[in-house]
Amino acid sequence: MASTQALINRQWILAKRPEGAVKPTDFIFNKGELPVPGDGDVLVRSLYFGYDASQRIWLTEDGGYMPSIQIGESMRAVGIGQVIESCDPDYATGDLVEGFMSWQDYLIVRNDGPMPLRKLPKANFPLSWNLGIFGVGGLTAYFGVVDGLRVQPGDTVVISAATGATGSLAGAIARALGAQKVIGIAGGADKCQWIVDNAGYDAAIDYKNEDIGERLQELCPQGVNAYFDNVGGDMLDTLLLHMAPEGRVLICGAMSSGYTDVKLQGPSNYMRICTHKLTVRGMHLFFYKDEIPAAAAQLAAWVEEGKLHVEENIHEGFEKAPGLLPTIFSGKQPGKLILKVANAS
Numbered sequence: 001m002a003s004t005q006a007l008i009n010r011q012w013i014l015a016k017r018p019e020g021a022v023k024p025t026d027f028i029f030n031k032g033e034l035p036v037p038g039d040g041d042v043l044v045r046s047l048y049f050g051y052d053a054s055q056r057i058w059l060t061e062d063g064g065y066m067p068s069i070q071i072g073e074s075m076r077a078v079g080i081g082q083v084i085e086s087c088d089p090d091y092a093t094g095d096l097v098e099g100f101m102s103w104q105d106y107l108i109v110r111n112d113g114p115m116p117l118r119k120l121p122k123a124n125f126p127l128s129w130n131l132g133i134f135g136v137g138g139l140t141a142y143f144g145v146v147d148g149l150r151v152q153p154g155d156t157v158v159i160s161a162a163t164g165a166t167g168s169l170a171g172a173i174a175r176a177l178g179a180q181k182v183i184g185i186a187g188g189a190d191k192c193q194w195i196v197d198n199a200g201y202d203a204a205i206d207y208k209n210e211d212i213g214e215r216l217q218e219l220c221p222q223g224v225n226a227y228f229d230n231v232g233g234d235m236l237d238t239l240l241l242h243m244a245p246e247g248r249v250l251i252c253g254a255m256s257s258g259y260t261d262v263k264l265q266g267p268s269n270y271m272r273i274c275t276h277k278l279t280v281r282g283m284h285l286f287f288y289k290d291e292i293p294a295a296a297a298q299l300a301a302w303v304e305e306g307k308l309h310v311e312e313n314i315h316e317g318f319e320k321a322p323g324l325l326p327t328i329f330s331g332k333q334p335g336k337l338i339l340k341v342a343n344a345s
């Protein structure tokens with residue numbers, strides 16, 4: 001290993017708190033010092049950064065379910081890195097790990113955060129899959145469909161943000177559990193075609209060009225048994241009007257809000273929960289951290305059986321980190337958005 005003293009630590013630092021949609025100019029490039037690990041710390045070199053809508057929540061003054069990112073700090077991201085030096089006996093130099101990182105070449109990570117710092121096994125799939133199908137999106141899809149919605153054989157299931165890292169897997173997972181009909185909601189004809197051709201959906205609704213209520217009436221006249229809500233807002237309100245009696249709704253995300261604030265307006269059709277005996281559940285991946293290995297094994301088995309299609313949208317180059325973030329909210333391509341910044345040694 002080269003002397004760490006000689007290495008430059010490129011960083012993208014939060015320069016100002018975004019107003020409205022996040023912009024690349026909210027960040028500034030910096031050449032920082034290499035951090036020195038203390039007790040329990042692991043010094044990691046960044047290899048891949050994943051992109052998640054919740055990064056926008058962490059940029060609010062409140063921060064939501066994580067501490068707010070402060071001006072002058074490097075931008076937090078879920079990433080994959082390689083251990084350079086370890087002061088935690090559970091990690092060794094050379095290990096590949098996945099967990100909360102930030103937009104810099106070298107950083108300290110620890111295993112005492114809200115999610116485990118996962119040591120990645122040598123595997124016969126690409127390393128980047130640990131951010132997608134075996135990362136936030138895939139695991140959220142798995143726990144959301146299996147536990148949150150408890151999809152049953154015969155169910156009619158609707159999933160919003162169906163081309164996203166989560167939605168691009170949730171439809172096929174619902175199908176693997178025996179759902180009778182799986183309908184995805186996506187923006188634009190091409191994305192609607194993509195989910196039907198690639199992601200296990202029977203039909204798609206184009207939320208940008210079609211009337212969602214009318215299409216739901218056509219596609220599921222008996223009502224929706226399970227709705228995986230990644231979008232909130234008007235879309236959730238419309239879905240509430242189309243749920244079957246005793247239907248289940250999973251609140252997973254609220255893309256329509258842009259996550260510019262933690263305070264959101266709830267649905268106005270909520271009395272449907274009462275009149276149709278609906279069950280509305282929330283989920284957060286943090287709740288399932290102890291069940292991740294078993295979930296990842298099941299996801300791997302489904303991939304092996306050809307039941308899940310893995311879609312990645314990989315870019316390369318540290319300099320691109322801030323420019324990709326806004327695309328999460330403005331029409332990114334299907335699948336998990338990932339930035340590769342270095343090769344593993």
Ligand SMILES: NC(=O)c1ccc[n+]([C@@H]2O[C@H](COP(=O)([O-])OP(=O)(O)OC[C@H]3O[C@@H](n4cnc5c(N)ncnc54)[C@H](OP(=O)(O)O)[C@@H]3O)[C@@H](O)[C@H]2O)c1
Pocket residue numbers: 051052053054136137140161162163164165166167185186187188191207230231251252253254255256257283284285286328329330331332335336337
């Ligand atoms: N609860 C949890 O633990 C947890 C974990 C992971 C993710 N999530 C949530 O799951 C949701 C999806 O995240 P992801 O990582 O799967 O997606 P992603 O890969 O970041 O892609 C974003 C998705 O959102 C859709 N979208 C963006 N703006 C929209 C709008 N105004 N109306 C409708 N759809 C919109 C995009 O579809 P189009 O291109 O078709 O617009 C795209 O499919 C987010 O709300 C996220 O916060 C929750």
